[in-house]
Amino acid sequence: MSILIKNGYVIYGENLNVVKADVLIEGNRVVSVERNINEAADTVIDATGRVVSPGFINLHTHSPMGLLRGLADDLPLMDWLQNHIWPREAKLTPEYIKVGAYLGALEMIRSGTTTFLDMYFHMDKVAEAVLDAGLRGYLSYGMIDLGDPDRTEREIKEALREMEAIEKLNSDRVHFVFGPHAPYTCSIALLKEVRKLASEHRKLITIHVSETMAEIGQITERYGKSPVVLLDDIGFLGNDVIIAHGVWLDSRDIQILARHGVTVAHNPGSNMKLASGVMPLEKLLNAGVNVGLGTDGSASNNNLDMLEEMKLAALLHKVHNLDPTVADARTVFRMATQNGAKALRLNAGVIKEGYLADIIIINFNRPHLRPINDVISHLVYSANGNDVETTIVGGKILMLDGEVLTLDEEKVISEAEKVSEKLA
Numbered sequence: 001m002s003i004l005i006k007n008g009y010v011i012y013g014e015n016l017n018v019v020k021a022d023v024l025i026e027g028n029r030v031v032s033v034e035r036n037i038n039e040a041a042d043t044v045i046d047a048t049g050r051v052v053s054p055g056f057i058n059l060h061t062h063s064p065m066g067l068l069r070g071l072a073d074d075l076p077l078m079d080w081l082q083n084h085i086w087p088r089e090a091k092l093t094p095e096y097i098k099v100g101a102y103l104g105a106l107e108m109i110r111s112g113t114t115t116f117l118d119m120y121f122h123m124d125k126v127a128e129a130v131l132d133a134g135l136r137g138y139l140s141y142g143m144i145d146l147g148d149p150d151r152t153e154r155e156i157k158e159a160l161r162e163m164e165a166i167e168k169l170n171s172d173r174v175h176f177v178f179g180p181h182a183p184y185t186c187s188i189a190l191l192k193e194v195r196k197l198a199s200e201h202r203k204l205i206t207i208h209v210s211e212t213m214a215e216i217g218q219i220t221e222r223y224g225k226s227p228v229v230l231l232d233d234i235g236f237l238g239n240d241v242i243i244a245h246g247v248w249l250d251s252r253d254i255q256i257l258a259r260h261g262v263t264v265a266h267n268p269g270s271n272m273k274l275a276s277g278v279m280p281l282e283k284l285l286n287a288g289v290n291v292g293l294g295t296d297g298s299a300s301n302n303n304l305d306m307l308e309e310m311k312l313a314a315l316l317h318k319v320h321n322l323d324p325t326v327a328d329a330r331t332v333f334r335m336a337t338q339n340g341a342k343a344l345r346l347n348a349g350v351i352k353e354g355y356l357a358d359i360i361i362i363n364f365n366r367p368h369l370r371p372i373n374d375v376i377s378h379l380v381y382s383a384n385g386n387d388v389e390t391t392i393v394g395g396k397i398l399m400l401d402g403e404v405l406t407l408d409e410e411k412v413i414s415e416a417e418k419v420s421e422k423l424a
């Protein structure tokens, strides 16, 4: 199968050069980006007045949490989790989670996300939804043992069960990732076992770290050190680790993360909504730490729109530093694309010959995106997810001119509505 995208403004290569060109996709890869490609293709898409961009990589989310959207707002993290989210999650069955995963997948396709790193439970069900939807999912079972050795064993067993189930699906679009929830919900024994298993099975690890001041307080009281120093001391860190948040990091923590090549998934929307704090983006980037962008779940954001998230990231760090040169549009755009790909070791996040064809087309024939003075600026500061018209993953078209081809949109939405009645 081949796709030819004609006449668009293409965001080309790592340097984000915007060129008027055609893009030829063969199989799952981009084979050519040039003016006036005249080759025949199975599908030809006219992208006149449109921007052809790498799809977004949401580096931290809980995709089925759309089911809980709007049920518990305006609360701090620990209260939100313990008193509102966890009691509702206790009612979630594998079937409900699958319904939530379809809702999340639909939202991601519509807003231009092509790959996401997820943490939730029953990820084998999420994987089935991801495969139907056509997205790429890096899926972690969120492990929580609260220091109870019986629970440690159960959580590891469940993670391994889900790993096997996902591997059985035998697709390059779904990957299992280890997901110990956080240093305040996981015992040292669990964290050490995860480190060992991840190395043994060559899997990535993702974990919430240093999200709130309350967490720093708890971990310092329990262990006499910061969460990052704790993880370093038990040999947990490596370039296969993606920490979500990293809001409360001191300069020593940052040096440790840089030394190990750890990636940080930044979630500005969630950090602002839960009033967790402002992550030290400039310091992390200056130390050479890879920083990607995530939305977190739809119960703390409250959507999965990466275009919106880029703007939040840019604005947050400007006002926080009282310096508008911080978090410039190109830096933030790279966080939402190539930095995420780097963390996931995925040959995507860039449009270039040989890369995976994970590509979106954004309609710039709209007043808020004209005149086209600067494409990257418009994407970060002026666009939103609704401007995405076409979404392609691995050379497969998931949405074409605003019509989602892989999912029955009405059904996905009505089933989510039905499940929500059972959770309220």
Ligand SMILES: N[C@@H](CCSC[C@H]1O[C@@H](n2cnc3c(=O)[nH]cnc32)[C@H](O)[C@@H]1O)C(=O)O
Residues within 6 Å of the ligand: 062, 077, 081, 085, 086, 089, 119, 120, 121, 141, 142, 143, 144, 181, 182, 208, 211, 270, 296, 297, 300
């Ligand atoms: N095995 C666990 C499931 C954990 S999934 C991952 C968890 O992370 C929670 N979560 C969502 N957003 C955040 C966040 O920002 N910080 C910490 N936890 C979060 C989410 O609600 C979910 O409970 C169990 O049986 O309860």
Ligand SMILES: [Zn+2]
Residues within 6 Å of the ligand: 060, 061, 062, 208, 244, 296, 297
């Ligand atoms: Zn999270």
